[in-house]
Amino acid sequence: MESQRTPPATPQLELITGESNRAVLRGEWTLRRLSPVNSPLRRSLLKANENTLWDLSGVSRLDSFGATLLWRAWGGRWPANLNAPDACRVVLEHSARAATLKLPKPPAYRFGDAIAALGARVFGFADHLVAFIRLVGQLCLDFVYLLVHPGDWPLREISANVFKVGVKAMPVAALVGFLIGVVLSYLSALQLKAYGADIFIVDILGMGIIRELGPVLVSVLVAGRSGSAMTAQIGVMRVTEELDALAALGISRTQRLVLPKVLALAFSMPLLVLWTSASALLGGMLSAWLQLDLSIGFFIETLPRAVPLPNVFIGLAKGAAFGLLIALVACHFGLRIKPNTESLSANTTASVVTAITLVILVDAIFAIATRTIGVPG
Amino acid sequence: MSTVPVVELRGISTRFGNKLVHDGLDLSIESGEMVALVGGSGSGKTTLLRHIIGLTRPASGRVKLFGEDLFSGGIALQRQRRRRFGVLFQQGALFSALTVAENIALPLRELKLATDAELDDLVALKLDMVGLRPDDALLMPAELSGGMIKRVALARALALEPELLLLDEPTAGLDPERSASFVALIRTLHKALELTVVLVTHDVDTLKALATQVAVLADGRIVSLASVAATQASDHPFIKRFFAAAVTGPAEQGAR
Ligand SMILES: Nc1ncnc2c1ncn2[C@@H]1O[C@H](COP(=O)(O)OP(=O)(O)OP(=O)(O)O)[C@@H](O)[C@H]1O
Ligand SMILES: [Mg+2]
Numbered sequence: 170m171e172s173q174r175t176p177p178a179t180p181q182l183e184l185i186t187g188e189s190n191r192a193v194l195r196g197e198w199t200l201r202r203l204s205p206v207n208s209p210l211r212r213s214l215l216k217a218n219e220n221t222l223w224d225l226s227g228v229s230r231l232d233s234f235g236a237t238l239l240w241r242a243w244g245g246r247w248p249a250n251l252n253a254p255d256a257c258r259v260v261l262e263h264s265a266r267a268a269t270l271k272l273p274k275p276p277a278y279r280f281g282d283a284i285a286a287l288g289a290r291v292f293g294f295a296d297h298l299v300a301f302i303r304l305v306g307q308l309c310l311d312f313v314y315l316l317v318h319p320g321d322w323p324l325r326e327i328s329a330n331v332f333k334v335g336v337k338a339m340p341v342a343a344l345v346g347f348l349i350g351v352v353l354s355y356l357s358a359l360q361l362k363a364y365g366a367d368i369f370i371v372d373i374l375g376m377g378i379i380r381e382l383g384p385v386l387v388s389v390l391v392a393g394r395s396g397s398a399m400t401a402q403i404g405v406m407r408v409t410e411e412l413d414a415l416a417a418l419g420i421s422r423t424q425r426l427v428l429p430k431v432l433a434l435a436f437s438m439p440l441l442v443l444w445t446s447a448s449a450l451l452g453g454m455l456s457a458w459l460q461l462d463l464s465i466g467f468f469i470e471t472l473p474r475a476v477p478l479p480n481v482f483i484g485l486a487k488g489a490a491f492g493l494l495i496a497l498v499a500c501h502f503g504l505r506i507k508p509n510t511e512s513l514s515a516n517t518t519a520s521v522v523t524a525i526t527l528v529i530l531v532d533a534i535f536a537i538a539t540r541t542i543g544v545p546g
Numbered sequence: 547m548s549t550v551p552v553v554e555l556r557g558i559s560t561r562f563g564n565k566l567v568h569d570g571l572d573l574s575i576e577s578g579e580m581v582a583l584v585g586g587s588g589s590g591k592t593t594l595l596r597h598i599i600g601l602t603r604p605a606s607g608r609v610k611l612f613g614e615d616l617f618s619g620g621i622a623l624q625r626q627r628r629r630r631f632g633v634l635f636q637q638g639a640l641f642s643a644l645t646v647a648e649n650i651a652l653p654l655r656e657l658k659l660a661t662d663a664e665l666d667d668l669v670a671l672k673l674d675m676v677g678l679r680p681d682d683a684l685l686m687p688a689e690l691s692g693g694m695i696k697r698v699a700l701a702r703a704l705a706l707e708p709e710l711l712l713l714d715e716p717t718a719g720l721d722p723e724r725s726a727s728f729v730a731l732i733r734t735l736h737k738a739l740e741l742t743v744v745l746v747t748h749d750v751d752t753l754k755a756l757a758t759q760v761a762v763l764a765d766g767r768i769v770s771l772a773s774v775a776a777t778q779a780s781d782h783p784f785i786k787r788f789f790a791a792a793v794t795g796p797a798e799q800g801a802r
Contacts, residue, residue, distance in 0.1 A: 509642035
C-alpha cells in the first residue's frame with residue numbers, strides 16, 4: 170500500500186526481521202533521490218545486523234554516494250549474504266577500493282606545536298623586519314636610479330595615485346574633520362563656560378587639531394581607505410599572476426607599483442591634513458560661535474597668536490611621515506600575500522592594523538621630539 | 547529513459563552594448579549525448595554556457611534544463627536543479643584558500659548528508675576517478691599544475707553526481723599527452739556515469755575523440771548540429787575553415 174503511493178524512483182529499504190532476516194533495497198540510490206530521505210534511511214540501515222541478507226536486485230540506479238553510504242553501513246566490508254546485480258556491484262567495488270585509499274590527514278595539533286608557533290611568530294617578526302628594510306632599501310635604490318634617469322619617472326602612476334588617495338578622499342575627510350571639530354568644540358565649550366575661560370577655545374581647538382588631531386585623524390582614515398586598497402590591489406595582482414607577468418616583462422615592481430604609491434601618499438597626505446584640519450577648525454569655529462557667541466572674525470584673528478606657525482609645519486611633516494609609513498606598510502604586506510584568498514584577507518587586515526599602530530607610535534615619537542617647538546608662551 | 551531534452555535553448559539573444567552575440571539561437575541536447583560546442587573565438591560559447599548554468603540571463607529567449615524552465619519554482623527547487631549539473635570552468639575556479647580535498651568535499655559538505663568518514667571515502671573515490679593520487683589531497687590549488695587543476699576541478703564538478711556536465715575548454719593549455727589522457731578520462735566517465743556532456747573546445751582532436759554530436763556556433767546561431775562525420779562534410783564556410791585549419795595547421799593556412 171505504502172509502496173504504491175511513493176514513486177518508484179524513491180529509494181526504499183524494507184527490513185524483514187525474524188526468520189528470513191532480509192534487507193530489501195529498491196529504487197534509485199543516488200544522491201539526488203537519497204537527500205530527502207537521508208536520515209530515516211540511515212536509521213533503518215543501523216537496524217540491520219551481520220547475518221542480514223542484503224537484496225539489491227530492486228535497485229535501479231546506484232551512484233558513488235549511495236555506494237559509500239552502504240559500504241559504511243556494512244562496516245567497511247562485504248556482507249556475508251549479498252544479492253546485487255552486476256551494475257551495482259561495479260559501483261560498490263569502486264567505493265570499496267576508494268575506502269582503502271588513505272587520505273593523508275593534516276597532522277594533529279600538539280603542545281609542541283604551540284611552542285613552535287610562538288617561535289615562528291618571533292622569527293616571523295624578524296622576517297617582516299628584514300623584508301621591510303629590504304623594501305625601503307630597494308626604494309632608495311630606485312629613487313637614486315630615477316634621479317640619474319629622469320626620463321623613467323613613473324609620472325602617470327604617481328598622478329593617478331595622487332588622484333585616487335588624495336583627491337577622492339577629500340569629501341569624506343572634510344566631513345569627518347568637520348564633525349570632529351564640532352564635537353570637540355562643543356565638549357570643550359561646556360567646560361570652559363564653567364570657568365568663564367571662553368576665549369581659550371581658540372587655543373584648545375587650534376593646538377589640538379593642527380598639531381595632533383588633524384594628522385592622526387587623516388592617517389586613520391587613509392590607512393583604512395587607501396592602505397587596505399593598496400594591499401588588496403598588489404595581493405590580487407599576485408593571485409592573478411600579474412606580478413609575475415611584470416617581472417617577466419622586465420618591469421621593476423618596486424619602481425612601477427610601490428614607488429608611485431609611496432610618493433603619491435607622502436605628497437597627498439600633508440595636503441589632506443591641511444584640508445581636514447581646516448574643515449575641523451571650521452566646524453569648531455561654527456560650534457563656538459553658536460555655543461559661546463564667539464564671533465568668527467575674532468576666532469580667525471586670535472588663531473595665529475594662539476597657534477604659532479611651527480605647529481602647522483609639524484602637522485604637515487607628520488602628514489608626510491604618516492603617509493610614507495602607511496604606503497610602505499601597505500605595499501610590504503601586499504607583496505607578502507600568497508596566491509590564495511585567505512592570505513589576501515589576513516594580510517589586508519594586518520596591513521591596516523599595523524599601519525594605524527605604527528602611526529600612533531610615530532606620533533608619540535614626534536610628540537617627544539618636538540616638545541619644545543612651537544609651544545606658545 | 548525520458549524523452550525530454552536535457553538542455554533546451556529557444557530563441558536566445560544576447561547583447562553586450564550594441565554587439566549582438568547570440569541572435570535567436572536554438573539548441574536542444576538529448577540525454578546521454580556528448581555535444582561539442584565549437585565556434586570562433588569570441589563567438590559566444592562561454593556566454594552560452596553561462597546562460598545554461600544560469601549565471602547570466604539572455605536578453606530574450608528561454609533556457610530549459612531537464613524540461614523545466616531554469617528560473618521557475620521556488621528557491622529550494624532552483625537550488626535542487628542547480629545540483630543536477632556540474633561545471634568545469636575555463637580556468638578551473640578552485641577555491642584558493644582550501645586544499646584539494648576540501649575543494650572536492652565542499653559541495654557535499656554543504657548538503658550535510660554525509661558523515662566525515664563517508665566524505666573522506668568519497669573524496670578518495672573522486673580523486674581516484676580523475677586519476678589523482680590520495681597524496682595530492684592536501685595540496686593547495688596554487689601548488690597544482692595546469693593539468694592537475696583541471697582534474698581537481700572535474701572531481702569537484704562530479705562531487706554531486708551530476709546528470710549534466712558542462713566543460714569549458716577542458717583540454718586547453720594541456721600538452722598533447724595530458725590532453726589525450728584527459729579526453730580518455732572524460733570518455734570513461736561519460737560511459738560509467740551515464741552523463742550528458744556539453745563541452746566547448748577549439749581542439750579538433752578532442753572533438754573527434756569525444757563528441758557524439760557537434761554544435762557549430764557561428765553568426766550568433768547554431769548553424770549545424772550533427773555527428774562529427776556529417777559536420778565535416780558540411781559546406782558552411784566557417785565549418786570548412788575550422789576543419790581545414792586543423793588539417794593543414796593554422797600557419798600554413800595563413801601562408802596560402
Ligand atoms: N561581461 C561582458 N561584457 C561585455 N562583453 C562581453 C562580456 N562577456 C563576453 N563579452 C563579449 O561577448 C563575446 C563572446 O564572448 P565569449 O566569452 O562567450 O566568447 P567565447 O566564444 O567563449 O570565446 P573563446 O573561444 O575565446 O573563449 C566576446 O566578443 C566578448 O567580448
Ligand atoms: Mg570562452
